[in-house]
Amino acid sequence: xxxxxxxxxxxxxxxxxxxxxxxxxxxxxxxxxxxxxxxxxxxxxxxxxxxxxxxxxxxxxxxxxxxxxxxxxxxxxxxxxxxxxxxxxxxxxxxxxxxxxxxxxxxxxxxxxxxxxxxxxxxxxxxxxxxxxxxxxxxxxxxxxxxxxxxxxxxxxxxxxxxxxxxxxxxxxxxxxxxxxxxxxxxxxxxxxxxxxxxxxxxxxxxxxxxxxxxxxxxxxxxxxxxxxxxxxxxxxxxxxxxxxxxxxxxxxxxxxxxxxxxxxxxxxxxxxxxxxxxxxxxxx
Numbered sequence: 001x002x003x004x005x006x007x008x009x010x011x012x013x014x015x016x017x018x019x020x021x022x023x024x025x026x027x028x029x030x031x032x033x034x035x036x037x038x039x040x041x042x043x044x045x046x047x048x049x050x051x052x053x054x055x056x057x058x059x060x061x062x063x064x065x066x067x068x069x070x071x072x073x074x075x076x077x078x079x080x081x082x083x084x085x086x087x088x089x090x091x092x093x094x095x096x097x098x099x100x101x102x103x104x105x106x107x108x109x110x111x112x113x114x115x116x117x118x119x120x121x122x123x124x125x126x127x128x129x130x131x132x133x134x135x136x137x138x139x140x141x142x143x144x145x146x147x148x149x150x151x152x153x154x155x156x157x158x159x160x161x162x163x164x165x166x167x168x169x170x171x172x173x174x175x176x177x178x179x180x181x182x183x184x185x186x187x188x189x190x191x192x193x194x195x196x197x198x199x200x201x202x203x204x205x206x207x208x209x210x211x212x213x214x215x216x217x218x219x220x221x222x223x224x225x226x227x228x229x230x231x232x233x234x235x236x237x238x239x240x241x242x243x244x245x246x247x248x249x250x251x252x253x254x255x256x257x258x259x260x261x262x263x264x265x266x267x268x269x270x271x272x273x274x275x276x277x278x279x280x281x282x283x284x285x
Contacts, residue, residue, distance in 0.1 A: 003032040003261040005058060005269075006075060006188065006216065006244030010125055011035075011043030012062075013132040015249030018043035019050035022281070026052040028256040032266060032278070034058035034077060034244070039093045040128045041081040051281035058269075058278050062188060063178075064093050066168035070197045071158050072187065074174050075216065075242075078273035079183025086177040093167050094128055100166035101129045107162045108134070108155075113143055131156050132251055147251055151195060158196035175211045182275020186214040186242050191230060192221035201233060208237040213272060218243025218259040220252075240265050 008014035009021045016024060018035060021043075025033040035047050035057060044059045051057050060077040079086060101120060108115050115137045123140075124133040135150035144150045153160045169177075171187075178185050187207065191198055204215065217230040218241075234241040243259040246252070270278060 001031040001263045001266070002029055002257055003263065003266045004030050004244050004247070004257050004259075005032075005034040005060075005077070005186070005242050005261050005266070006036050006062070006219075007033055007247040007256065008037050008062075008249075009035060009043045009047070010127045011040055012037035012128040013124075013130045013248060013251065014127075015251050018047035021247075021249075022047050022051050022055060022057060025256050026055045026281075030055060030257050032056045032058060033256070034060045034075075036060040036062045036075055036077075038062050038128050038130055039064055039090050039097075041090075044081070048279050051279060053281050053283045055281040056278045057281070059276055060183075061090065063090070063174050064166070064168045065171040065174050066165075067171050067199060067203060070199050071168060072171060072199050073189070074169075074171055074178075075186040075188045076174075076178045077184045077186070077269055078276045078278070079178050079181035080275035081181075083177075083181035083275065086181045086183075089169055089174070089177055093169060096167040097129050100164050101131075101134060103164040104131070104134055104156070104162050107164060108138075111161060113138065113141065113162075115141060132248065134162075136251060146253075148194075171207060172210050175207065179211055182273060184213045184269050184272050185211070186216055186240065187212060188216050189219045189221050189246065190215050191226045192219070194221055204233070205237060208239055212239065213269070214240030214242050214265070216244060217241040218261075219246060220254045220258065221246075240268060 009018040063074040135147040242261045245258040
């Protein structure tokens with residue numbers, strides 16, 4: 001089985017619609033794909049309706065969190081999307097995205113970059129607006145060559161010249177909310193140092209004590225030595241070790257299925273979840 005547990009659609013900052021995402025996942029030879037848009041589940045229905053036969057969808061989301069001043073992302077799988085407390089927190093985070101993005105546009109204007117809010121809105125195309133949309137605007141304007149090059153201290157990285165913070169959930173609270181909604185939690189790209197400051201191992205250990213289920217080990221932002229250490233650390237803490245592409249369509253160079261999760265780990269995620277179930281494809285529409 002080929003299992004990719006971290007993918008984005010136009011419901012947040014990917015360039016594939018949810019329907020296109022699942023069709024492309026099937027073409028890429030995946031057996032299982034997770035839709036984990038930022039702080040939203042609104043792409044799930046479209047993905048399920050288009051799900052090709054032979055492909056299973058894992059409904060999920062990537063939650064924006066912050067601890068000790070460090071931003072981090074928590075992948076949540078198979079939770080009840082209508083559970084009131086978790087739904088309210090996701091909406092709070094999502095609703096703060098627009099004023100935060102507008103403030104970043106204003107900051108860029110002060111730095112002499114002629115990006116406009118209308119340009120960012122066009123690029124977001126109704127998705128949950130975020131830094132990748134602003135980064136794409138910088139690429140369009142020729143300010144940086146690629147989206148990744150926008151995530152530097154010079155521009156949009158945490159603490160960068162044009163960075164503006166947004167509401168982010170305390171990860172210990174996020175784990176509690178997801179657990180109460182019957183879901184499973186995995187710390188996304190925990191050692192992606194190119195993105196800025198990372199959470200120390202001591203904090204990850206505390207998150208494990210609080211109920212964190214796993215850490216994303218095999219990821220494009222982790223070099224081989226980092227993956228080896230993360231896999232060892234996961235074993236030390238009794239955490240699941242996952243792998244995934246963090247696919248964003250044409251917004252990033254990584255391909256669907258570039259990194260995958262072991263079927264036994266996937267089976268354990270399913271076993272622990274009580275809020276929702278993977279959805280098998282029946283041919284799509």
